[in-house]
Amino acid sequence: MVEQARADSSATSTVKAAALQGEQRRAGRWVPGEDARVRSAWTRGRVLAALAVLTAGLLAFHRAVPNSIGRLGSLLEAFLPWLGLVVVVLLGVALARRSATALVALLMPVAVWMYLFGGLLLPGAxxxxxxxxxxxxxxxxxxxxxxxxxxxxxxxxxxxxxxxxxxxxxxxxxxxxxxxxxxxxxxxxxxxxxxxxxxxxxxxxxxxxxxxxxxxxxxxxxxxxxxxxxxxxxxxxxxxxxxxxxxxxxxxxxxxxxxxxxxxxxxxxxxxxxxxxxxxxxxxxxxxxxxxxxxxxxxxxxxxxxxxxxxxxxxxxxxxxxxxxxxxxxxxxxxxxxxxxxxxxxx
The missing domain is CATH 3.60.10.10 (Endonuclease/exonuclease/phosphatase)
Incomplete structure (x- = not known):
C-alpha cells in the first residue's frame, strides 16, 4: 500500500509539472530544458538578437553616446575594438541555443566591426x-x-x-x-x-x-x-x-x-x-x-x-x-x- 501511494504521488507530481510547463509555454515563457525542443530555431534567442543589435549600434553610432555624463562616450571609444569580444560571446551562446534569429542578428555587429577595424588586421605593404x-x-x-x-x-x-x-x-x-x-x-x-x-x-x-x-x-x-x-x-x-x-x-x-x-x-x-x-x-x-x-x-x-x-x-x-x-x-x-x-x- 505504501509503495502504491508513493507511485500515485509521483505520477501526480509528474502530471502537475507537465501541466505547469505547458502553461508556461503557452504564456511564452522559457522553460529550462524544454525550450530547445519546443521553440523553433527562429523563435529562440530573441534576447540574444536584441543584444547583437545593441552592440552593432554602439559600434556604428558610438559618437552618439553622450560625454556630458561621466564622459561615457570617450570611455566607450577608448575600448571600442573590444566590443568584438562581446560578439564572440554572443556567438557562442547563440550556437549553444541553436538560435537562427540570433545568428542572423550577429551579422550586423560583425559587419560594423570589420568595417571599422578589419583593415588594421591586414598585412602592411x-x-x-x-x-x-x-x-x-x-x-x-x-x-x-x-x-x-x-x-x-x-x-x-x-x-x-x-x-x-x-x-x-x-x-x-x-x-x-x-x-x-x-x-x-x-x-x-x-x-x-x-x-x-x-x-x-x-x-x-x-x-x-x-x-x-x-x-x-x-x-x-x-x-x-x-x-x-x-x-x-x-x-x-x-x-x-x-x-x-x-x-x-x-x-x-x-x-x-x-x-x-x-x-x-x-x-x-x-x-x-x-x-x-x-x-x-x-x-x-x-x-x-x-x-x-x-x-x-x-x-x-x-x-x-x-x-x-x-x-x-x-x-x-x-x-x-x-x-x-x-x-x-x-x-x-x-x-x-x-x-x-x-x-x-x-x-
Missing part, C-alpha cells in the same frame, strides 16, 4: 623607397634600466626615436647610449627626439592646460632634414586620464589635445609627423582636434598600455601629407608602456 621608420615610447620615470631600454629601441634601427617621461639622471643615460647612432637630438622638458638626420628650429611647445599650476613642459616641435625633404616633427605627452566612480576624468587631456591640434594646423611645413603618449586611442573624440587633421595608422592594432596586459594603443604616430602605413609594438622594456614602431610613407 612592402617598405618603399621614401619611407621613414619611427619609434615612439613613454619610457616611464620609474624605469630602472634606461640603458637597456635605449639599446632595445635602437635595435629597431628607426630614423626617429621619440621619448616621454625623461627625468634626470636617466636622461644622461639615454643621451650617452643613443649618441653613436643618433647624433642629433633635442630635449624639451620631459620629452625628447633622437634623429639620424639634422634637426633645426627646435622649440618648446606650450600645450599646458590652464588648470595645471606647477612646472609642466611636455611638448616640442622641430624640423627634421630628411633626404626626402623637411618634416615638422612634434613630440607630445598629453595629461593622464583617470577612471573614477563618476566616469572618465579627461578634461585636461582634451584641453591639451586642442592646443596641440591648433599648433599642428598652423604649421607652415606641408609634411608633419606627430609622435607621443596621447593617453587615448584614435577613436576617442577627445583626440578629434588631432585625428581629424592627420592620418592615423592604416594597419596594425599595436596595443601599448599597460605593458603587462595591453588593452589600448595610447602611444600614437600620426602624419599630415604622409601615410602611417603600419604600426606595431616592440618587445617590452622597463616601462609600463610598450614601444611602438611605425613606418611612414612620404609623398
Amino acid at each position: 612592402k617598405p618603399g623607397a621614401h619611407d621613414l621608420l619611427v619609434v615612439q615610447h613613454n619610457v616611464s620615470d620609474e624605469n630602472t634600466d634606461p640603458a637597456g631600454t635605449a639599446r632595445a629601441l635602437a635595435d629597431a634601427k628607426p630614423d626617429l626615436i621619440a621619448l616621454e617621461e625623461l627625468v634626470p639622471p636617466a636622461l644622461l643615460v639615454y643621451e650617452k647610449t643613443l649618441a653613436s647612432d643618433y647624433p642629433h637630438h633635442t630635449v624639451q622638458g620631459t620629452v625628447g627626439l633622437w634623429s639620424k638626420h639634422p634637426l633645426t628650429d627646435t622649440r618648446l611647445l606650450d600645450i599646458k592646460p590652464q588648470g595645471i599650476v606647477e612646472a609642466w613642459s611636455r611638448g616640442l616641435r622641430t624640423v627634421v632634414h630628411t633626404p626626402h625633404g623637411e618634416i615638422a616633427a612634434y613630440v607630445a605627452h598629453l595629461p593622464s586620464v583617470r577612471v573614477r566612480a563618476s566616469g572618465l576624468a579627461s578634461s585636461w587631456r582634451d584641453e591639451s589635445a586642442g592646443l596641440l591640434g591648433e599648433a599642428v594646423a598652423a604649421d607652415r611645413l606641408k609634411t608633419v609627423i606627430l609622435l607621443g603618449d596621447l593617453n587615448s586611442t584614435v577613436d576617442d573624440r577627445g583626440l578629434a582636434p588631432l585625428a581629424s587633421r592627420m592620418n592615423v595608422a592604416e594597419r596594425g592594432f599595436a596595443f601599448s598600455f599597460p605593458a603587462a596586459f595591453p588593452l589600448a594603443r595610447i602611444d600614437q604616430v600620426m602624419a599630415r601629407s604622409a601615410t602611417v602605413a603600419h604600426i606595431r609594438t616592440l618587445p617590452a622594456t622597463g616601462s609600463d608602456h610598450l614601444p611602438v614602431a611605425a613606418r611612414i610613407t612620404l609623398g
Whole structure:
C-alpha cells in the first residue's frame, strides 16, 4: 500500500509539472530544458538578437553616446575594438541555443566591426623607397634600466626615436647610449627626439592646460632634414586620464589635445609627423582636434598600455601629407608602456 501511494504521488507530481510547463509555454515563457525542443530555431534567442543589435549600434553610432555624463562616450571609444569580444560571446551562446534569429542578428555587429577595424588586421605593404621608420615610447620615470631600454629601441634601427617621461639622471643615460647612432637630438622638458638626420628650429611647445599650476613642459616641435625633404616633427605627452566612480576624468587631456591640434594646423611645413603618449586611442573624440587633421595608422592594432596586459594603443604616430602605413609594438622594456614602431610613407 505504501509503495502504491508513493507511485500515485509521483505520477501526480509528474502530471502537475507537465501541466505547469505547458502553461508556461503557452504564456511564452522559457522553460529550462524544454525550450530547445519546443521553440523553433527562429523563435529562440530573441534576447540574444536584441543584444547583437545593441552592440552593432554602439559600434556604428558610438559618437552618439553622450560625454556630458561621466564622459561615457570617450570611455566607450577608448575600448571600442573590444566590443568584438562581446560578439564572440554572443556567438557562442547563440550556437549553444541553436538560435537562427540570433545568428542572423550577429551579422550586423560583425559587419560594423570589420568595417571599422578589419583593415588594421591586414598585412602592411612592402617598405618603399621614401619611407621613414619611427619609434615612439613613454619610457616611464620609474624605469630602472634606461640603458637597456635605449639599446632595445635602437635595435629597431628607426630614423626617429621619440621619448616621454625623461627625468634626470636617466636622461644622461639615454643621451650617452643613443649618441653613436643618433647624433642629433633635442630635449624639451620631459620629452625628447633622437634623429639620424639634422634637426633645426627646435622649440618648446606650450600645450599646458590652464588648470595645471606647477612646472609642466611636455611638448616640442622641430624640423627634421630628411633626404626626402623637411618634416615638422612634434613630440607630445598629453595629461593622464583617470577612471573614477563618476566616469572618465579627461578634461585636461582634451584641453591639451586642442592646443596641440591648433599648433599642428598652423604649421607652415606641408609634411608633419606627430609622435607621443596621447593617453587615448584614435577613436576617442577627445583626440578629434588631432585625428581629424592627420592620418592615423592604416594597419596594425599595436596595443601599448599597460605593458603587462595591453588593452589600448595610447602611444600614437600620426602624419599630415604622409601615410602611417603600419604600426606595431616592440618587445617590452622597463616601462609600463610598450614601444611602438611605425613606418611612414612620404609623398
